[in-house]
Amino acid sequence: MIRHRHADEFILFTQDDHARLSGLLASHIGNSAFARPDPADAVIDAITLHDRGWPTHDFQPTLNPQGFPLHVFETPVELAVSVWTESVREAAKRGDYTGLLVSLHVMALSMIAQSHYSSPRNRLLHARQVFELNKFQQNQIEAQENFRGRLGMRTDLPLNYGLAAPGASPAEDALLFNYNLLKAMDRLSLAVLCSEPLFETIEGVYPRPGAKPIELRLRNEGEWTIRVSPWPFNQPTIEAEVPFRRIPARPMEIEEFQRGYEAAAVQIQKVYFVSP
Secondary structure (H helix, E strand, O other): OEEEEEOOEEEEEOHHHHHHHHHHHHHOEOOOOOOOOOOHHHHHHHHHHOOOOOHHHHOOOOEOOOOOEOOHHHOOHHHHHHHHHHHHHHHHOOOHHHHHHHHHHHHHHHHHHHHHHOOOOOOOOOHHHHHHHHHHHHHHHHHHHHHHHHHOOOOOOOOEOOEOOOOOOHHHHHHHHHHHHHHHHHHHHHHHHOOOOOOOEEEEEOOOOOOOOEEEEEEEOOOOEEEEEOOOEOOOEEEEEEEEEEEEOOOOOHHHHHHHHHHOOOEEEEEEEEOO
16 A cells, blocks of 8 residues: 555555556656567566555555554565565466566565664564565575576576576576566656655666666656656656545544545546656
8 A cells, every 4th residue: 555645635556556557657668778678578467466465455454553554665574475475476377477577576675674674773673574574585585496497597596686697698687677677667656656755766777688777867746747867668758547545644543444445436646757
């Protein structure tokens, strides 16, 4: 769930709808400076489905300790590993390459969470969370080996979070390119849907497999518009519609919140990505 503060209301977007926006953006990647993803269908599916496990929560969303709708960045570890695991399972239904990309994505998210919980200040307080993250990561390593084996990709390379170093092989460079497209489209979608500023740049974007990575620069041009430079898409402006529900921006008890969320009308927010 994305919790966007708008005046005295919360605009709530589901994670699945955020991922669908990411997939729409991915379908427009490709111009004289940026290569199309390849295999295109599998990569676009992965980007579209990278949060496909979240409906298990967002159909009955929960609250944070302050009584506000749980924002994705507040997700407790136990919920996170559950929806991440389900996202990989759903993505793998579309094929091994799609499953591999989503597994790489959620494992990277788990590494970010682990770096927080494993800090010297937090380690003793969050031993259970660290254990759950370690267990999840081991499961994803095994899943990735299986995906790689069925795809005919090597399983004997040294990997960093499931990815080989640039230049290892054309197949590994393509995977690195496609994975970083997923990361970039995810962050572009989050940037336009969240009310808090998140990213001024997105690093590690490869214009094409085997190229040197660059960074995308983002600039807010209003509440629902992001300017992106350099421009990776095949048309000068992308307009999209994202469903949402709105509720009052005040603390609630869980029963009141879930009743209000279910009763709220589904509305549409238009968002825009514009070229320099």
